[in-house]
Amino acid sequence: MAKRDYYEVLGVSKNATEEEIKKAYRKIAMANHPDTHPDDKDAEERFKEASEAYEILSDKTKRANYDQFGFAGVEGGAGGYSNVYRDFSDLFSGSGFGGFSDIFDSFFGGGQSRSQARGPARGASLQYTVSISFHDAVFGTKVDVDYSHDDPCPSCGGSGGSGRSTCPTCHGSGQVTRGSGFFQMASQCPTCHGRGSVIDNKCPSCGGSGLTTKREKLSVTIPCGSADGTKLVLRGKGNAGANGGAPGDLVILVRVKDDKYFLRDERDIYLQVPISMTQAALGCEIEVPVVDGGKVRVSVPSGIQSGKQLRLKNRGVPAFRGSLDDRGDMYLVILVETPKRLGLKARKLMKELAEELGEDSSPTPVPFDK
Ligand SMILES: [Zn+2]
Ligand SMILES: [Zn+2]
Incomplete structure (x- = not known):
């Protein structure tokens, strides 16, 4: 099934405020809550879909990437729903739901973050759309691509700073256990993001993230015989990876304008x-x-x-x-x-x-x- 637009999922406009997005998500999440809809696969789907949309649209950077590049701008870099997790208590305070966070973790915490913990993670691939004429699609052309992507911070070389000590939250395991009873699940440690250690002296340039936003201009050759929908992959030109992972790709999506006669x-x-x-x-x-x-x-x-x-x-x-x-x-x-x-x-x-x-x-x- 094709993925639905995140704004469409939440039923908000492209320029919705943070507050509107939060309200819309809260409404959908409550209406489809697994506690009140046990064994309802449709409700569960809606719930997951809305949660994913909220995870992206509630984060300024991810939302900007999504607006610019679509799903390709946020895939792989979603960070295991940690954002939703962080906002969770605030979002549902007074909602009358008990044990929600446990269930939430069971959906999004465990498997998702465990696979991302510690090891090198490949950077997200970005998509950039270029629009060319009918003639240029036939004979090929060069286009200027001007975009921004995550790059290793030049001040700290991507390390985020100097000195590392064991994470005080997870004591080095990279995981925390939440919930109780049936819904007890391990999820990625929010303090160290699964690394198990924290930086002692955070790099002042990047604040410890090890990343900086780099604007890049490329001249990209569009080959002759390109068709509408052709995708050109520029290896390693996407976002920098985490923990020494390889960078993602830059995907150039070629759109060909209709000709009046041909x-x-x-x-x-x-x-x-x-x-x-x-x-x-x-x-x-x-x-x-x-x-x-x-x-x-x-x-x-x-x-x-x-x-x-x-x-x-x-x-x-x-x-x-x-x-x-x-x-x-x-x-x-x-x-x-x-x-x-x-x-x-x-x-x-x-x-x-x-x-x-x-x-x-x-x-x-x-x-x-x-
Ligand atoms: Zn740095
Ligand atoms: Zn930790």
Whole structure:
């Protein structure tokens, strides 16, 4: 199932305030609470979905990343719902629910954070959308990409500071146990984020996170033959990893603008051209635009029927990253136009023509092409 937009999940607008987001989440979470809906898979889904949306939208940085890059901007970097956890008591105080946090942990605490604890974690991949013309998609182009990503802090080299001692909260295990009875679950330690140790002297530049936001400008080559929806992956150009993990990727999503006249189908290009009924009957030479720019001469055979296609070899689209000498074809779709208004002389000539050619007032039907 496709993932729903976080704003849509919470039913708030893109510029909702923090307070509106919190209220919306609280309402959904309470209405679908697992305590009051045991064995209700739909409620559980809604609850999880809303919690995830809230985790991202309640965090300024994650929300900004999501707004800019969509799901790719926040995937992998979600941090195990720790944010929701932190706001939890505040959010549900006075809600009348007991034991909620235990259940909450059972959904989001355990497995999620344990897998992220301690070890190197790969940085989040980011997505950047570029919009290019029909022509540039066919022949390739270069685009400037200007974006921001997490980078290791230059002052501390990503370590976050100097000196490490055992975390006072979890005593080095990286995990804390919450809840009681059935719902007792281990989750990532909120103090050290699973590392088991804390920094003694936090780096003043990054405040101990080991990360800084770096703005980067890249010139990215969009290969010839790119299609709408093509994704180009720039390895390691995403967010820096945590605990020595590899950086994520930068994914360039290529959107191709529609052309007013050219229509593309895989590697072929279609163009509709109107000609007059006399041109169709007698045959003619016409000039038509090609995607290369400029025009080419095409001879239209006499007696051509409306809707007939004429092929121009090698005037289509090259293979993705392929050779410009080996392209698909272009098809001219001929539209024979009937004159809408006839002057006196034209009408007279037309009548003579009709008499000359003869007219069938009981035409035999033509089967559809199937
Ligand atoms: Zn630093
Ligand atoms: Zn700890």
